[in-house]
Every structure is written in C-alpha cells, then in structure tokens.
Amino acid sequence: MSDLKRRLTGVVSAAFATCGLPPELGRVTVSDRPDLADFQCNGALAAAKAARANPRALAEQVVAQLVDDPHFSRVEIAGPGFINLTLNLDVLTERARQLAQDERCGAEVLAQPRRVVVDYGGPNVAKPMHVGHLRASIIGESIKRLFRFRGDQVWGDAHFGDWGFQMGLLILAVGDEQPQSPFMQDTDGPFPDESPVSLADLERLYPMAASRAKTDPDYRDRARRATAELQNGRKGYRALWKHFVDVSRMALEREFNALDIRFDLWNGESDADPLIPEMVSELDARGLLVADQGARIIRVARDGDKRELPPLLVVSSEGSAMYGTTDLATILDRRRKIDPDLVLYVVDQRQADHFEQVFRAAVMAEYAPQGSLEHIGFGTMNGADGKPFKTREGGVLKLHDLIEMARDKARARLHEAGLGAELSPAEFEETAHRVAVAALKFADLGNFRGTSYVFDLDRFMSFEGKTGPYLLYQSVRIKSLLRKGAEQGVTAAEITVAEPAERELALALDAFETALAEAYAKRAPNIIAEHAYRLAQTFSKFYAACPILVAEPVSLRPSRLAFATATLAQMETTLRLLGIETPDRM
C-alpha cells in the first residue's frame, strides 16, 4: 500500500516522461498552499531551467496529460509554473479506508532492510547518569525504534563505559577502605559472590578517587598500576570489577527503564579490549601505524582537507589503549559478531572530530566500508542562560533528580487541573510518570537534534501548545470517546470523506509515511514529532467541527468513529517511535 504522495509522483512522473522530460522531475509534494490544492509538483520549473525553456509552457504540456487522470478533480498551473493537484474525493476516501484497515497505520516497509547498530546512551560504571545522557538516550532510542519500525534489523547497544583508568581508581579506592577484602588478595580465588560495595559506595568513592588522582601523583600512579593489573587479568581485581559492573548496570537499567529505554546489547569497552593486541599488530602489519613522540598513531589527514585532522592515537606513550583504540576495536568486534551494514553513533556533536578520525582509520584498516559508520551528533541541553545545563549550585544535575523534578511538576499540574481525581493512587502515579516522560522527550525530540535547546521545565510541562502533555491529552480524549462509543454500541465502519475537516484529517493521516521516510533519511526524530503534533491538531479541529457519537444523521457516526480509531492508532504508533507511551485516562 502506497501513500498518496508516492502514488501521485508515479502518475506525474509518467506524464513528464510522455512529454519527453526527465521523469524524476515529476516529484510530488504536499502543497505549500493548502488553500489552492492538496499536492503540487515543481518539476516544470527545474525542467525549464535545464532546457532553457518557458516553464509555464512545459507545465501546460504536463498538465494536458493529467487533466483526465482519475486521481484528480482539478489540475492547475499557478505562478511561474507550479502544477497544483487537487485530489478526487473518491481517491482520498479510498486511501482513508486503507489507512483505517492497516496495522502499520499507513507506514511502508523497507524494500531492502539493513543490519544496523545504534550506539547510544553511553552510561558509565560508577558514574550516575546526568542530563548529558538524556539527549543521547532519548534521541538514540527514537532512532532505534524508527529504523526497526521501517524494517531494518537493529541492535541498540548501550556501549557501556566499563574499562580503563576509572576502573583502576575504583579498585584502589575500595582497597584503601577495605584492605583486608579478599578481592585485594593476589590469589586465584575463589572470591565472594556478594559485592563488597553498594551503588552508594561507588557513587561516593568514584568522585573522591577521581579528584584525588588529579592532585596526588602517587595516587594516580597506583591507580594506573591497578588499571594495568586489572587489564592483565589479576583474578581478584577482575572479580571485583565484575561486581562494579553488575551493581552499576542494575542501577542504570532502572534509570533507563523509567524512560522506556531498552538496549539489546550492553557491550562495553571491556568487550573490545581482548581484540586490541591483535588489532595493533594487524594495523602495524598493514603499515598504518606510525611511531610519533613516543606514541603509535594512524595518520588520517587527507589532501584536500580544509585543515589538518590530528592523527588517531592508537597506543599512548605509556603503552595503553586510548578511547579511539577502543572505538576502533569495537568496530572490528561488531564486524565479526554482527557484520552491520550501518552503525549509528548517537553522541554529542562535540565529538565530531574524534569520530571522523576513528571512521577514517576504520576504513583505512578495512574494518568497515566507506559510509557505513555515521556520527549522529546532537547539541547540548542548555540552561536559561544559554550555557550547558547546571543545577543552581553549579553542579551537574543527575538524571534521576531531573526525572523526579518532572514527575513532581506533572503531579502538581494534574492536581491544578483537577484531573485524575477519580484515578487510584497507583494509576495517578503512572499517569504522572507518563506525563513527565512525554514532556521531557517531546521537548527534546521536537527540536532538530543538531541544535542545542533551552531546558525550561515549566514550558515543557505545559498542557497547552506544542508539548508532550498536549499530545497525551489528545490521545486520551480519543480513548475516552472510543470507550463511550463502545458503551453506546456505535461501531466503526467504512470511512467516507465529506467535510473539510475530514478531508484535512485524511490527508494528515496519509502524511505519516512521508514523515517517517524523511525522518529516516535524515536520522531526525523531530520530523516524527512534527507529524505527531500536526496529527493531534488536525484531529482536534475535526473533533470540534464534526460531532462523532452525537452526529446527525446517525449514519455519519460509524465513519467518524473510524476516523477517531485510525487517528488514535497512528498517534500511538507515532508517539511510540518517539519513545512516548500514552496513559488510558488523565
């Protein structure tokens, strides 16, 4: 089943071809002037430019091919050569009926699915997630869902920060507090199954150790040795490290669950570590590694670069692996285990240069084909001052606290509005939670990912305007309507498009596939968010203009109800692609 835009593009392209014009110019888009037409084609202008001809004359030729086409009730030329297309009502009605029947709400399935890894979230052992993780998680989750929904086989990987110097710091800190701990004994074990540290311990010890390492060179050296011993396989350290990972991961998963973010893989930096020695020798054998200032690097600069890109540091002067090393090894690891066609790195825009270095090195090493690695960068979440978001005290706000703030606000707003009074306490909490998550996610995904945005909880949490709560409200209103319809025994039947508001709603429903295709191509969830809002607003207009359960004559009711059912289904599908779940009541 194809959406109208694609179908009409086929029709108009054929007309272009008949006129001896390039068929690809027959591309049809939704009209910029809904007052004039439903769809338009600007191809005559482009054709005229290429052929140095009169655009209106070309448009007239094309239109002559289209005027009798049953898809259209009107085909007109406007301005310098725009072709305006107004749909035949029967065509729109037929499409609306298809949409209402379709399990996928009008979304198509990719003809050629790919294997895709989405690397996002980036949580770290022992470090609580903060607002910086929010965007990576929200955007990555949405992109993962979008790719999967379109038909790709997708792995969402948390890319857990579980290796390196930070682990040495933690081991050292635990050892200083618990010198008698069996984990500190350099033996073959066995070691306790019980973790010697709680999450609270980790959150206390890590910042302490990290700051001490900055000022105390001896401490830093001991931590480095501990890191090296861990990586060399000291049994007690390994066992202790496993506890760090497990304790952290459990806490992080709780956090992610609260945001409806689910990973398929929790591969960490440690998983790539075993590959590093062979990778280094292989890179060396290929002649890619160069000794420089005591380190071993890969030069990735190219002629024609506007400026010299620094080399990728593979082995530091101290002989250790750097984060670029781990990233490169991870590419190799994924190729062996998954063999993806595409890997998307949903990471802060500020790391663009780093990924450019790694990707170039990976292509040079033939670990990944050109173009199969993409950095999906995003801007920062800023405070009211336009600078990256900080708490009032100037510290970093923990994600957990942020969510709690949002939930508090949601509860307050619900109470203010006198909503949810009839809900049980548990249902009320669930609703408040969903409102909070919807507000945070929609505020984030409503903007193009590349731009930074200003965090303003009051604005996000408003139930009016372009917000998550507004979208939930519209969905809930439809659910309420459908419940009432069921009680009254009204059943949905075939849609008939008649009223202007119905026509507009049918067109809005049809636009779903176009929005998904564009969001997919640009890796831009804001396009899905935009569609959700447009759909909600168009439905609301329909709701105001067209009575449903009380429509007269009663024969209108089944069609109107079918519109409502189809809208709800598509709305929930759309919101789910943004990672937003709707409550049943509010």
Added chain:
RNA sequence: GCGUCCGUAGCUCAACCGGAUAGAGCACUCGCCUUCUAAGCGAGCGGUUGCAGGUUCGAGUCCUGCCGGACGCGCCA
C-alpha cells in the same frame, strides 16, 4: 590562529533538491462550553531571515566578505 556549527516574530523553535504569501507554539487581543475531556477550537497582532555583496527567472536555503555566539583542535572520554 585554524576548523565545524549556529544567527529566522518579544520568547522557544520549524521550513521537504533553490520555488508561490517564511510557518508553529508561548505571550498579547477578541470570539466559542444546557453535544462526545474547553488541558480544546476559531480569528487577530507580530518578520528587511545578523550585515554587505554575488549567482539565479526566483535565495532563510548556494558562493564571498564582515559582525556576533557556541564548540573542537595528540596521549581524558
């Protein structure tokens, strides 16, 4: 210094391969609840798209320069 991104309504943001009258939301003004959730709907107000050139029939979009801002630039990730 070099590089990347950005500058659109009072505020927060959109704008499909260069196309018509640059769109939304908030705020502000007016209208609409004895019909399905008014957390809604309708109407209005609001713009020299940072500045100056250039390419084009046509530029927020492409090119050049300038002004202003954010970020990045080898052993942290």
